[in-house]
Amino acid sequence: MENYQVLVIGGSRNIGYYSAVRLLALGATVTFLLRSPRVFEQDDTIQNYIKEGKARLIQGDALVKNDVRRAWSEAQVDDTRPVDFLIFTVGGVPQFSLTKGIHVIPPNLVTQSFMNVLETLPSPHPKIITVSSMGITQASRKSLTLPLKLFYNCVLPVVHKDKRGAEEAIAHSAGWEWDARDNAGDEMLGVGWTSRVPNTGELKSIVVIRPALLTDGECRAEVKGKGSEAYRVEEGDIESSWTVSRRDVAHFIVEGVVRNWQEWEGKRLNIGY
Secondary structure: OOOOEEEEEOOOOHHHHHHHHHHHHOOOEEEEEEOOHHHHOOOHHHHHHHHOOOEEEEEOOOOOHHHHHHHHHHOOOOOOOOOOEEEEOOOOOOEEEOOOEEEOOOOOHHHHHHHHHHHOOOOOOOEEEEEOOOOOOHHHHOOOOHHHHHHHHHHOHHHHHHHHHHHHHHHHHHOOOOOHHHOOOHHHHOOOHHHHOOOOOOOOOEEEEEEOEEEOOOOHHHHOOOHHHHOEEEOOOOOOOOEEEHHHHHHHHHHHHHOOHHHHOOOEEEEEO
């Protein structure tokens, strides 16, 4: 991975951050699009990679299309070397209200940020890895344990609707099946949104990862020495899966998907313990 050029959007913390650090350790050059590059001022790990010229910070907002377009451009080392991978893990700071449960502002943050990604895709298209959530569709929710169903329905309906909006745009662009019952609506995607994204079937190089309920736990794949056997990954639903740590999701992104792209390309994958 020494010569890989990677753009990370949503990498100031959590899965995006852990994935980026893994890639940097393997020799990749990683460009971060950050609303506040100061988030890494006290981060010795990132600062060392900045000094080596392997980590680059671009100030910008994924909700601003021109900022995303600029990030694509600056993530290229030169005009002859395109971006190899985009890792998209955008998520706002959660807020809570009795009427909306846990939500972010704006409520369509993920959808509109990813729409900007699709609308500004360079050519050739980079490989895209984006993180969604298990149980956001009608079909996938059936496999959840009862406590998780209640939690998702009562606490995370707005957050999941936002993620559905991004997945609907992906499904349209990739030519994947999409159940009309899961449509996110104009309030998430915007009126006439299909004109902003690639035509049906044009988006080939993408993987959607749907984790179970995320935790801040250890990376079991490393701590317990089990590698990818520490978690389960399935295209279909994973029965009786409750949680997975953000560190293990990052482990799968790098050690599983990036290293074995041809195995996973064009798939929607659930991951959990």
